[in-house]
Structure formats: structure tokens, C-alpha cells
Amino acid sequence: MQTIDALDSTLRSYLNPEQTQQVRRAYYFAEQAHHGQLRRSGEPYVTHPLAVAGILADMHMDHQSLMAAMLHDVIEDTGIDKSAIGSQFGSTVAELVDGVSKLTQMEFDSLAEKQAENFQKMALAMARDIRVILVKLADRLHNMRTLGVLRRDKARRIARETLEIYAPIAMRLGMNTVRMEFEDLGFRALHPMRASRIEAARRASRGHRKELVEKIRHQVEAALEQEGHDCEVIGREKHLYSIYKKMKSKKKSFSEIMDIYAFRIIVDSVDTCYRVLGCVHSLYKPVPGEFKDYIAIPKANGYQSLHTVLMGMHGVPIEIQIRTLEMEEMANNGIAAHWLYKSEGQSANASHARAREWVQGLLEMQQRAGNSLEFIESVKIDLFPDEIYVFTPKGGILELPRGATAVDFAYAVHTDVGNSCVACRINRRLAPLSEPLQSGQTVEILTAPGARPNPSWFNYAVTAKARTNIRHFLKHQTRDDSVALGRRLLEKALTGSGSGLEQLGEERVNDYLARHGYDELNDLLDDIARGNRLPPITAQQLLGESDTAHASPDLARADHDGQSLAIRGTEGFMVSYAKCCHPIPGDPIEGYLSSEKGVVVHRESCKNLAEMRENRERLVALRWADEVEGEYLSHLRIEVENRRGMIAVLATRINSMGVNIERIATEDKDYQFTFVDLEVLVGNRVHLADIMRRLRNHSSVRRVTRIKN
Structure with a gap:
């Protein structure tokens, strides 16, 4: 067990007498604050902060870090607050201690959320002063060294957290000695039998x-x-x-x-x-x-x-x-x-700058993450030990984790480049955005002004920066889509009574928002698009006909039988197309307002829609707009002669028309004929009819039908 006198001799080897005295003063303050408290091992509690300071002293850390190490549990475990530490030891030490202290005053739904919140708070403190993480790592290292006195389940939980978060952080900050000790101690706690055998x-x-x-x-x-x-x-x-x-x-x-x-x-x-x-x-x-x-x-x-x-x-x-x-x-x-x-030149400062750059990246992730659990998952993704080095077209070097793709590269260059990325060239050849990059390649990103991130990028983006930015953009895009759709739905419901949002007037709308707990009109429109509030009822309440939760039959009928909503195919995430009946432009359609999913478009003849008609107020009258964009999934069943190579013949014929096949499956009808099920992307009913006609013209095709449900 280390004593303050033993530590003192280490400190005098590299700190001046005044700084050494300040560290001693912090020790005596901590000793008094923790008086009467014991560790699980039965030792006085102050032995823990003393050991943490000893670990930092071995690294020759500055006196303020050592003072913070002595005091790091004072705020959490005693009645002394941050301001008292600040008045005694200065604001810098108080900030360091506060950054390391856990969140104890807040309630959390789960242990995972509590740990995530604690790490998020620490990351913010790290952005202000990088020494916070060094004190925290030393604190965790001493706790790992004394893990044997804890209950088996608690020791395993702490060991797992250390291997998942703290060992990779030590690696990221170049602290190899600490990282190796974390890994060996964590391994022994998680798998004692395997560790002893090895x-x-x-x-x-x-x-x-x-x-x-x-x-x-x-x-x-x-x-x-x-x-x-x-x-x-x-x-x-x-x-x-x-x-x-x-x-x-x-x-x-x-x-x-x-x-x-x-x-x-x-x-x-x-x-x-x-x-x-x-x-x-x-x-x-x-x-x-x-x-x-x-x-x-x-x-x-x-x-x-x-x-x-x-x-x-x-x-x-x-x-x-x-x-x-x-x-x-x-x-x-x-x-x-x-x-x-730090007084001897360039390389140490470069290392420090890289660490600060990483912490700033953490801060940016934290600001864009939806919650603390999402943030800590991003941090885990970011802590990759293996890197690749790729070149920009101008000869700059970018470092990425192994398995990174052009999407990760684009976001590493700049967030705006990532958001507007449409294609890439790898070593001057066009390549898919999903292709994993290799060290030494030169990558060029092609962008377009109107482009936006694709949800499918999540399948192959590996860096935390790319994933966080894609998620952040899509969240905002979904919000914009839902507000636009909510406005159209509400306007249509109001039109059935010969009114509109502008005719209602700002005062009446604001009064409605206040009574129903909305901060702004966009929040109400978002709720309508998500199916959490029904357009006919909202319209009725806005018009002042009733303030009940039930729409009058007349207004619901006016909403459904009045002017239908035109679907253009550009509505975004809040309009989806039912997978049970695969509606395409030209089909008679009807919508169902589904909770949190927005409007789901069905064909009028869909069997599932018949069951939904019991909730008439959730139905939305729809029609296809004159100009519709995009491609739509359609399901065909083809009965063909059972002979070799027929699937290849059908696929070739469909591809020759520039049509994408999404899925293909076969099912034997009998020894003579086979059913081939195809899912193809089409523009409208006319386009689908052309495809079916081309397929029927083949001599081996007996029948082509569109599957309706």
C-alpha cells in the first residue's frame, strides 16, 4: 500500500517543491473528506485516490492532474461540492474533478443508460481539458487491480465495460502500457479459466x-x-x-x-x-x-x-x-x-494535437447523436485499432478504419461532401460506394447539388462520423417530410368544410396549439403525418365545432369523399407503399394513416384494406398525380415449361427492357411446368403491361399474371 511519503519522493524527482506541496495538501483534504469511509477490501478509502495519483506520477503527469486524482471521488462520495474544491484548489482542478465524477443526482431507466450518460458527460469535460480522461483511466486501472474483492457479477460487468470502452480509449490515446494491463486484468476477470490455462x-x-x-x-x-x-x-x-x-x-x-x-x-x-x-x-x-x-x-x-x-x-x-x-x-x-x-519539441505536441482532434470528433458526435446510448455506440465504432491510409486526388493522406468505404472517406473529407456524395472513383475507375477501401488507393468523390444521404449507406458505412451524420440528416429529412405531408393532410381535411389554415387565422391556430401542448405548428403537423393525431378530428377541433376526441361522421365523410390527396412519389419517408398489394401508378389507391409510420398506400381492392375500413377516420382518399416519379415494386407469377435455362432466358428478356429484378424464386407445379415468381421495379401500369406482353410472347411461357395480394 503506497503512502503519501513514498509518493512524495517520486514527485520531487520532476515537480518543484511548491507543486509537490500542493499535491500533499490535496491528499490531506481528501483524507479528511473521506474520513471513516472504507473500501470493500477494508482499507481506508483514501488509499484509492492515493494509488490513482501514484499511477499518474509514474507517467510524470503535472501537479493539477495529481491534485484532481486525489480529489476525484470527493464530490461523489462526500458532502463537499465543486465550488468548495474550486475555492481551495482553483477552478482548473475543480473542473477536472467534476469531469471525472459520475452522475449521481439523476435517475436512469437502465444501467446501460447510466453508464452511457456518465461517459457522455466525461467526453464533454474531455473536450475542455484532455487530462480528464487520463485521471479517469488511472482511476479505472486501480479499480481493475482491486477487482477481486467485488461480487462476481459486478466484477464481470466492470471488466466487460473496461474491455469495450476504456482499453480502446487507452489504445486511441497511445497509452499502450495502460491498455495492455486493462486487457489482461479484464480478461482474467471475464474468463479466469482461459486466462490461467494460457x-x-x-x-x-x-x-x-x-x-x-x-x-x-x-x-x-x-x-x-x-x-x-x-x-x-x-x-x-x-x-x-x-x-x-x-x-x-x-x-x-x-x-x-x-x-x-x-x-x-x-x-x-x-x-x-x-x-x-x-x-x-x-x-x-x-x-x-x-x-x-x-x-x-x-x-x-x-x-x-x-x-x-x-x-x-x-x-x-x-x-x-x-x-x-x-x-x-x-x-x-x-x-x-x-x-x-512538452518542452522538447514537435512530436509530443503532434500526439497531443491528434488526441485533441479525436476528442473534438467525439464532441461533434455527441451533438448529433439522439441520446447517450446512440452516442456510446458511435464511440465504440470509432475505437478501431486497425487503420488504412488512402490518398485524396491532391495527394493528401486520410486515415480510416479497416473495412471503410468511399462513404466513410467522403464524410472524413467534410460533412457536406458526404451528404452530397453520389459516386466515387477508386484509382481513377468508377466504383460502387460500398466497395471496401485498401491502403494506398486514391479516392475521388463525385457530388451533386441536390443529392442526399441514402438509408442503405448504413449497411456499409463503418466510421462513427459517417454513421452519426447519416442518421442526423435522415432524422431531419424525415421531420421535413412529415411536416410537409401533415400540412397537406390537414389542408385537405379543412377543405372538406370550405376552410384552410390561412383562413383560420394565426390567433386561432396558436390558441389550439397552446391548449393541446404544442410548441409550434410544425409539431402538430408532424404528429398528424405520423398518424398520432387524425386529420378530421384536428380539423374539427380547429374549426371549433367540437373539442371532443371524436370526429363527426359528416366531417369524416367529407374528408374521405372530398378532394383526394395526389401522390407524386417524392413525399419521402412518411409515405410508404404496402407490401401486401404492391400498388403502382395507374392503380386505384387508398391510404391508411398508420401510427408512427405515416400514410401507407394500398390498392383499393386490397384485402387488408377491407379490414382497416372499420377505422374510417384513419382512411385517406388518394390518387396518383399526373406526373409521378420513381420506380415501384410489382409482383409477377410466370408459368413456364420446365426446361433448363428458362430463368436465364426470362431474366435476359426483362433486363433488355432496362428493368431491375429485385427478387426471383421458383416453385415446381408438376413435372412439365414451373412457377417463376418475380419482383420487378416498374414506372406505372403501362410499363408493367409492356413487360408482361414481352414475356407472354416467348414460346415457353404459358401464363403471366400479376399477384394482387
Whole structure:
């Protein structure tokens, strides 16, 4: 158990006496505030904040971070508030403590929502001061180290959250040492049996491998010394969780994973890194395609190193990483190394800038997300460990997660480019937006002024920025569509009584909105389009004929028998076409106002619509407009001779007419004839009749019918 005096000696090695004294003062304040409180292990509670400060001191964090670590549970667990901390230790420390503190005063529907809200609050605090996340990571690390005293179910929940959120965040911020400890501790808590088996196997293999590891290390050292390079060669051992993940993802046994020997070479300069690379490549044969230069193109978290894989003696694969001492510090402590190196130049500041850029991206996601659960899902998506590097047409480099598509690329360039994207060129050839990108490709995005995001992009967009922006745009687009449709429905209902919204006057409309709890007219129109409020009843209430919840039969009939609503095919998300009867332009149609779905268009002869006529007030009289846009699904059944190649013949004939086939299925009628069911996209009834006529003209086709229900 660490004491304040032991911590004091660490602090004096890099802080001045005044700063060290301030950290001590924060400790005594926390000790007094937590007096009488014990941890589950039975220790005084203050041992936890002291240990958190010790973790940060090992990273050489500044005195304000250490003070915040000492005080991080004071607001949550004692009667002391943020203002009291601010008056004692300054506003900066108070803000850091508040950012780390959990939300305790709010009620949540579920534990998941509570965790999401806490993380969202922390992300906002991170945007103001990045040190919030460093204190939080140190807090979580000490909690993980002392997980054994908790109930099994609670320990598993905390371990899972750590592996899903905090370990990837540590990775994203370049804090590799913290990330590895998170993963190993989390793995042991979630799968204790698997962890102990792998640990035992690793210990056993260590003895068998020791001689060969030493032999390879001496060979590498000797070759480098001969070339005059003063380097340190260290044998690396894979940590438990990475062994487990590789065994699971690559479906390999432990012995196959441990066949690879890994070494790290620490040198004095960037120039020496490349010279050493040449030496090891001349010593052992490099494996093609396995060289990665993260010095020229650093990872998103600022990580820099040269990676190569060599084929050693007896065909043993050897992984080698080559980096400078400063790069090693950056790889282990990431953004925390910024405070250690901040006076020494560029690279640490670049790492810090990248971290701030990521946090700003989190903030943008938070503003566009609908709720905290949606936000935390976006964060999980964003925490990809693998990256690819692609080029813009002007030679700029963009970093994206593996599996990213042109849609992700477009949103990475700019939100407006993503929203107006229509096509892409990959290495100067036209390619589908859904094609996964590969490192080194040049991507060009083609845009159009009137274009808008497509809901199908959700199927292949992988970055959190792309998914959040698509969702945000579609939400607003749905709102615009529903307001426009709601206005048309209400105007039509009012027209049945010889009135309209403009004739009612602003005062009467505002009075109605106030009485029914609406902030503005658009909210009412949105509710009407979604089927939550019926147009005839709303019209009746607006006209002042009755303030009851029931429409008069006369007005309902006037709404249904009056002027019908014209469907143009451009109404957007709030008008959908029934899948039971597949209406197309030219069919007599009728609408049903479905709750939260808007108007569902049916054919007048649809059997399902007959059942819906009991709720007459939900029916909407519809007709097709003179000019209708878009393509509509129609279902055909074709009876053909049962012979080889007939489906290909039918598909070719339909495609020759420029018609898209959405679905095709077959069903044997008997040994002589087969039914072929087709779903095709058509413009209207005339277009469908042409397709059916072309199909009937084939000698092997016996009958073509349109399926009505």
C-alpha cells in the first residue's frame, strides 16, 4: 500500500517543491473528506485516490492532474461540492474533478443508460481539458487491480465495460502500457479459466524458447555492433489477451501463435532507425508485404515505429520493431508523454494535437447523436485499432478504419461532401460506394447539388462520423417530410368544410396549439403525418365545432369523399407503399394513416384494406398525380415449361427492357411446368403491361399474371 511519503519522493524527482506541496495538501483534504469511509477490501478509502495519483506520477503527469486524482471521488462520495474544491484548489482542478465524477443526482431507466450518460458527460469535460480522461483511466486501472474483492457479477460487468470502452480509449490515446494491463486484468476477470490455462502454457513455453530467443538477440546485436550502431535489443513477450484474441480470430492453437519471436530495437535517432532496418534485412530475409513505416505515416494516436517480419534460422518468423527512445516513451504512455516531453519539441505536441482532434470528433458526435446510448455506440465504432491510409486526388493522406468505404472517406473529407456524395472513383475507375477501401488507393468523390444521404449507406458505412451524420440528416429529412405531408393532410381535411389554415387565422391556430401542448405548428403537423393525431378530428377541433376526441361522421365523410390527396412519389419517408398489394401508378389507391409510420398506400381492392375500413377516420382518399416519379415494386407469377435455362432466358428478356429484378424464386407445379415468381421495379401500369406482353410472347411461357395480394 503506497503512502503519501513514498509518493512524495517520486514527485520531487520532476515537480518543484511548491507543486509537490500542493499535491500533499490535496491528499490531506481528501483524507479528511473521506474520513471513516472504507473500501470493500477494508482499507481506508483514501488509499484509492492515493494509488490513482501514484499511477499518474509514474507517467510524470503535472501537479493539477495529481491534485484532481486525489480529489476525484470527493464530490461523489462526500458532502463537499465543486465550488468548495474550486475555492481551495482553483477552478482548473475543480473542473477536472467534476469531469471525472459520475452522475449521481439523476435517475436512469437502465444501467446501460447510466453508464452511457456518465461517459457522455466525461467526453464533454474531455473536450475542455484532455487530462480528464487520463485521471479517469488511472482511476479505472486501480479499480481493475482491486477487482477481486467485488461480487462476481459486478466484477464481470466492470471488466466487460473496461474491455469495450476504456482499453480502446487507452489504445486511441497511445497509452499502450495502460491498455495492455486493462486487457489482461479484464480478461482474467471475464474468463479466469482461459486466462490461467494460457498463462500456464506461456510459462511452460518460456523455458523452451529461452535459448532460441537469446541466440537470435545475440545475432542481431552482433550484426548491429559490426555496423557501428549503438542499440538496445529487447525480446518482447505477447501479453495474455493478445494471445487469446489471435487464437480466437485466426483459429490457431497456442503453439502456432507462440511460434513467432518478437524483438524491439531502441536507437538514438530517426536516421538510425532506417539504417538498422537495412542491417536486419541483410541479416535475415524479410517477408514480403509485412513492412510497415509508421514513422513516415504515424498512427492516429501518434504511435511511430518501423515494423518488419523476417524469416530467421530454421524458418522461424521474427517480428521486429525499430524506434527511438522518445518513440518508445510515446508508444507506452501516449498522450501522457506530452507532459513529460512538452518542452522538447514537435512530436509530443503532434500526439497531443491528434488526441485533441479525436476528442473534438467525439464532441461533434455527441451533438448529433439522439441520446447517450446512440452516442456510446458511435464511440465504440470509432475505437478501431486497425487503420488504412488512402490518398485524396491532391495527394493528401486520410486515415480510416479497416473495412471503410468511399462513404466513410467522403464524410472524413467534410460533412457536406458526404451528404452530397453520389459516386466515387477508386484509382481513377468508377466504383460502387460500398466497395471496401485498401491502403494506398486514391479516392475521388463525385457530388451533386441536390443529392442526399441514402438509408442503405448504413449497411456499409463503418466510421462513427459517417454513421452519426447519416442518421442526423435522415432524422431531419424525415421531420421535413412529415411536416410537409401533415400540412397537406390537414389542408385537405379543412377543405372538406370550405376552410384552410390561412383562413383560420394565426390567433386561432396558436390558441389550439397552446391548449393541446404544442410548441409550434410544425409539431402538430408532424404528429398528424405520423398518424398520432387524425386529420378530421384536428380539423374539427380547429374549426371549433367540437373539442371532443371524436370526429363527426359528416366531417369524416367529407374528408374521405372530398378532394383526394395526389401522390407524386417524392413525399419521402412518411409515405410508404404496402407490401401486401404492391400498388403502382395507374392503380386505384387508398391510404391508411398508420401510427408512427405515416400514410401507407394500398390498392383499393386490397384485402387488408377491407379490414382497416372499420377505422374510417384513419382512411385517406388518394390518387396518383399526373406526373409521378420513381420506380415501384410489382409482383409477377410466370408459368413456364420446365426446361433448363428458362430463368436465364426470362431474366435476359426483362433486363433488355432496362428493368431491375429485385427478387426471383421458383416453385415446381408438376413435372412439365414451373412457377417463376418475380419482383420487378416498374414506372406505372403501362410499363408493367409492356413487360408482361414481352414475356407472354416467348414460346415457353404459358401464363403471366400479376399477384394482387
